[in-house]
Amino acid sequence: MIRFQQVSLMRGIKPLLDRADLTLNPGDKIGLIGANGAGKSSLFAMLRNELHPDGGDIDFPSRWRMAYVAQETPALDRAAIEYAIDGDVHLRQLEAELAHTEAQPDSAEIGIRIGELHGALADADAYTVRSRGEQLLLGLGFSLEQMELPVASFSGGWRMRLNLAQALMCPSDLLLLDEPTNHLDLDAIIWLEDWLKRYPGTLIIISHDRDFLDGVVNVIVHIDDRKLKRYSGNYSSFERQRAAQLELMAGMIEKQQRQRAHLQSFIDRFKAQATKARQAQSRMKALSRMEELAPLRAAAEFSFEFREPLAAPNPLLVMDAVDAGYRIPDGDDNTIAKVIVKGIDFSLQTGQRIGLLGVNGAGKSTLIKTIAGEIDPVNGTARLGKGLVIGYFAQHQVEMLRHDESPLWHMVKLAPTVREQELRNFLGSFNFDGTMVTAPIKPFSGGEKARLALALIVWQRPNLLLLDEPTNHLDLETREALTMALAQFEGTLMLVSHDRHLLRATTDQFLIVAEGRLQPFDGDLDDYKDWLFKTKLAASKEAKPVAAAAVAAPAPVKVQVQVEAAVPAGDRKEQKRLDAQQRQQASAQKKPIETRIKRLDEQIAKLNARRAGIETRLASPDIYDAANKEELKTLITDQAYCARELDTLENEWLAQQEALEQLG
Structure with a gap:
């Protein structure tokens, strides 16, 4: 059991915790949440005994073994698999002692000690440790071949995966994970x-991934108002409980305010009258004793929206027999083509909302870069529609900002002719205000830098958004704001993300990159999860090294209602099972069509509203004045665009309805 008793903590002059109490039970899986700077990482540091509270006590069993992810990874020549196994410190100590003992001159005592050490190694599962290490690294996205490479050969993100593997290899009673999904992609998450669901010890996770928290934790600890507040259930349950608390507290505060006003009114009226003086004094005491209820503070909401695209070609782009990849110099003024995704025949239509799936290294980012024009096709042609405006958020977009410059500098660079006040107002809508607007962004948090990168994209009014892991540095609040903004975005979207909540809420179809090909994935994220486990199981059984991206492509997940063989008349139970299975299959087949129809309804309603506004303005006599010539031209262009788009959307709506009717 972990107990926080009256714990207070200061960082500099900022109080993080003030007489906080908390009890956590053995085996609890806890999600630790709170605003940036609330003290989540400091709480971990106290548990690791790296930071001491200014007041109070933290107590948990001294015999507990603790594991956590190291933040630094030295550039070692040690093989990745050996580095991962190093996480089992006790095992490594036994191995070192055995090697030292075996080097001693033979004696009866030495022989006995060697036997004891072999027994201890067997108890520590030494003879399965390499297999366990390989399973961990395969799960985290390493191929068998990569496991033999030195640690120094991996990038920073991959070294953090190795540190995570060390923590998971360590037998522990308490596991602390601080943003473990930050350097992982969807398959590894x-x-x-x-x-983690199968981890038997006590687990505390700091994470901004709500689906991940929902899938793993059964307790939420919220750092709020310098207290530690415990909620039973996962993150979604916490949100419901928190909303109910806010609503209840608002009602209690309103009731108390009425009571206070009533008491004050009586005092004001009668305190000067001798006959009522005693009663007035009594009410004054009651008023002074009434503890003023402090409202529960809801997190300050952040929201933004993508500006409506001015127009959009249809199709936005067409790729014919495109090979996506890189040309690598060979040292003789020539290049060698390295193809990652081959034979791409792809047309991107207005209004599509695509989630791009695929295991790590399959080529998702390469494909996105090719569509964005960041790299040229190795072979084939990519034709862009006239008027295409791309908003591209790269996986490492934050690093591409000028860290010695301010948010305002970035905006002026993008829009040099726009008034500074307008740019300041725009940045203010992304929570950049006061001195932040003109301060260098170097000391900004990763989330603040990511928010600036999003602001720069929003300003450009793109009609095609290409987003490659846009949530990497975002907290829960900003992720939710991005989700809402993308759900209402009027243009076309292609998204690579490890955030399943974001994918579910903003996309309505999936493509997958596998075996070097781009193909439809006719299923949902649960189907994709099943496929991932099958491919990882196949990879773990391979006797020879196989690259993580070279797993077999998924079989199409098209759901069809099949007519089964006749069932004997007496076997009603089996017939009912088959009927239920057919209903389930039919429902699964309807789901993507119904989702698309819903999206089409929303788009048609918005376009109709937009067209009505245009027609209202065109009915105004002053629009035909010479001074409004440019506005008139824009309105006529927009009117034609709306008519064209409505025609396209309505035709698709009819086709989808017909498909739905055919399914019954």
Whole structure:
């Protein structure tokens, strides 16, 4: 059991905790949440005994073994698999002692000690440790071949995966994970979620991934108002409980304010009258004793929206027999083509909302870069529609900002002719105000830098958004704001993300990159999860090294209602099972069509409203004045665009309805 008793903590002059109490039970899986700077990482540091509270006590069993992810990874020549196994410190100590003992001159005592050490190694599962290490690294996205490479050969993000593998290799009673999904992609996150569900000890996770928290934790601890508040259930349950608390507290405050006003009114009226003086004094005491209820502070909401695209070609782009990849110099003024995704025949239509799936290294980012024009096709042609405006958020977009410059400098660079006040107002809508607007962004948090990168994209009014892991540095609040903004975005979207909540809420179809090909994935994220586990199982059984991206492509997940063989008349139970299975299959087949129809309804309603506004303005006599010539031209262009788009959307709506009717 972990107990926080009256714990207070200061960082500099800022109080993080003030006489906070909390009890956590053995085996609890806890999600630790709170605003940036609330003290989540400091709480971890106190548990690791790296930071001491200014007051109070933190108590948990001294015999507990603790594991956590190291933040630094030295550039070692040690093989990745050996580095991961190093996480089992006790095992490594036994191995070192055995090697030292075996080097001693033979004696009866030495022989006995060697036997004891072999027994201890067996108890520590030494003879399965390499297999366990390989399973961990496969789950985290390493191929068998990569496991033999030195640690120094990996990038920073991959070294953090190795540190995570060390923490998971360590037998522990308490596991502390601080943003473990930050350096993982979707397939590794799904694997980690499954691993943590089976972890037998006490787990505390700091995470901004709500789906990940929902899948793993059964307790939420919220750092709020310098207290530690415990909620039973996962993150979604916490949100419901928190909303109910806010509503209840608002009602209690309103009731108390009425009571206070009533008491004050009586005092004001009668305190000067001798006959009522005693009663007035009594009410004054009651008023002074009434503790003023402090409202529960809801997190300050942040929201933004993508500006409506001015127009959009249809199709936005067409790729014919495109090979996506890189040309690498060979040293003789020539280049060698390295194809990652081959034979791409792809047309991107207005209004599509695509989630791009695929295991790590399959080529998702390469494809996005090719569509964005960041790299040229190795072969084939990509034709862009006239008027296409791309908003591209790269996986490392934050690093591409000028860290010695301010948010305002970035905006002026983008819009040099726009008034400074207008740019300041725009940045204010992204929570950049006061001195932040003109301060260098170097000391900004990763989330603040990501928010600036999003602001720069929003300003450009894109009609095609290409987003490659846009949530990497975002907290829960900003992720939710991005989700809402993308759900209402009027243009076309292609998204790569490990955030399943974001994918579910903003996309309505999936494509997958696998075996070097781009193809439809006719299923949902649960189907994708099933496929990932199958491919990882196949990879773990391979006797020879296989690259993580070279797993077999998924079989199409098209759901069809099949007519089964006749069932004997007496077997009603089996017939009912088959009927239920057919209903389930039919429902699954309807789901993507119904989702698309719903999206089409929303788009048609918005376009109709936009067209009505245009027609209202065109009915105004002053629009035909010479001074409004440019506005008139824009209105006529927009009117034609709306008519064209409505025609396209309505035709698709009819086709989808017909498909739905055919399914019954």
